[in-house]
Amino acid sequence: MRAIYHFGEYELDTSRHQLRRAGAAVHVEPRALDLLCHLVKHRDRMVPKNELFDEVWGDRFVSEAALTTALRTARRAVGDTGSKQQMIRTVHRRGYQFVGPTTVSRAESAVDPVPEPETTVGPTPGRERQVIQFCTAADGTAIAYATVGTGRPLLKAANWMTHLDLEWVTPVWSHWLSGLARDRQLIRYDERGCGLSDWAAPSYTFADWVDDLDTVVRATGLDRFPLLGVSQGGAVAVAYAVRRPERVSRLILAGAYARGRRVRAGTAADREAAALDLSLARVGWLHQDPAFLRVFASQFLPDGTPEEWQEFIGFQRQTTSPENGVRFLEEFARIDVSDIAHLVRCPTLIIHSRDDARVPVSQARELAALIPDSRLVLLESRNHLLTATEPAWDEFLLHIDDFLRG
Known part of the structure; x- marks a missing residue:
């Protein structure tokens, strides 16, 4: 009973x-x-x-x-x-x-003979309710985008590693989708070279990523909307908000940075460390070295379990090719929006794990200092991608909900 x-x-x-x-x-x-x-x-x-x-x-x-x-x-x-x-x-x-x-x-029993399907009140939809479509960038690259949920829109700029379909079944991203799509329409897309978008593209530059975001906005018919940027997607979101200030009503930057590791390397030791990190990444990604991939996973999820790291590794292998993985990492290191961030005109929420092992918290402070109408929230976590079971995840969603209502 x-x-x-x-x-x-x-x-x-x-x-x-x-x-x-x-x-x-x-x-x-x-x-x-x-x-x-x-x-x-x-x-x-x-x-x-x-x-x-x-x-x-x-x-x-x-x-x-x-x-x-x-x-x-x-x-x-x-x-x-x-x-x-x-x-x-x-x-x-x-x-x-x-x-x-x-x-x-x-x-009668605490165990159901036939499991009930998981449902939720309001728009906390699942994989089966997602609509995936494609649009074409100016250079002919096919970009996959997805909409899920109902209500006011929230557009998430692409970041690596994503896969519009497989994200629903991986603990890396599934709670992000259900949480962000609750009580709103979530629009997101796979960047070129990744997920369901074309893996073979003419180029993979930061300018391409900003153009692709603009392409998705036009394809979805969005007029004015809040924009979320996670990790390197934060810099893309900043650049787009500067390019299209009439479009972006509010900006949310999570685990983001204004300058890639090579750009922000201020000393000879920093530059050597950045170069070594990239060299190891090239070798590790191209050869899919298991030891490197575990270390790479632990940088995103330092508090993750070995099982979660294996899930992360399996997911990243399905998101892109080793060659594209290297291209992404090289371009990430060159990112620099520090000279335009002050031109962002919309209210901005910057959320960052206090002990982020992948992107240091100093990058969040730099963004908060550069963007005029911004506020910084630091969460008690070491994870670059927040997990569903840590207290910081609930806080993350509450801060976003409050900010979008505000």
């Missing part, structure tokens, strides 16, 4: 780890759902903060801000807020208590 908790329009099945509203599943980030389940099961008492830390995060150290973020997400999932506190009440300096009027029903 398993318990199902009913409060208002909601029902919470703690065994299945599922929240429903009026019969339809509600998407809740995992940490926030863990917190909600624990509060509902122990609704007869105030739950101390330390207990929540232990139950939700185990022996992993997280900041008070992580608990606050998870609590905020849990409240929002059940239609509550910190000011109303109709469902979750704060006991000042001590903890929290679930106070929503609750009834409990019983079901």
Whole structure:
């Protein structure tokens, strides 16, 4: 027998780890759902903060801000807020208590004989609801782009490594898609030489990447929209926002940088390190050396497990050819938008992992200093690509939601 908790329009099945509203599943980030389940099961008492830390995060150290973020997400999932506190009440300096009027029903088994399809309330669509189309750049290169979800648009500039179809089934990107497409229409595309776009293109320059973004905007018929740039896609987004200020309403830069490693190398030692890094990458990518690929994966996901690194390696092998991988890395090292970033005219949110092992946090500070109407948010993480299970992921989505609403 398993318990199902009913409060208002909601029902919470703690065994299945599922929240429903009026019969339809509600998407809740995992940490926030863990917190909600624990509060509902122990609704007869105030739950101390330390207990929540232990139950939700185990022996992993997280900041008070992580608990606050998870609590905020849990409240929002059940239609509550910190000011109303109709469902979750704060006991000042001590903890929290679930106070929503609750009834409990019983079901026969905690295990379904036939698994239910995963669904969510609103536009948190899956792979099967995605529409993939193609447009053609001026030099004849075919660029694949995809739209998913409904609502106001969010355009994500291409970055490496992506694959519009396979992203849905890899833990590297799947949570990014479902999170970013929630309550909005997400438009994204594979850059030339990568994913479903043409792997054989006349050139692979930074200027080509900015042109390709412009091509996708024209193909989708977007007029004015917020633009997200991740990693080197951030520099592409900056250049496009400067080129088309009438198009970009808001700019979000995540794990981004204004200058590639070769450009920002200020000393002889830095230049030697940048050259060595690129030389190792050439050899590693061209020969698909397993040792190099593991190190490369660990730079993106330093807190990842060996299994996650293997998933990352398998995914990167499907996104592009070894030759193109080398071309990308060479061009990334030459990126420089530091001389035009001050021309960005829209509000800009810069989000960066405080201990990013791939792109140092100094690059985020540089972008924040260059772009006039910008604000910087640092997340407690070492990962260049945030994972679904770390507290920083929930914070990342909340900051984006707040910024786009603002």
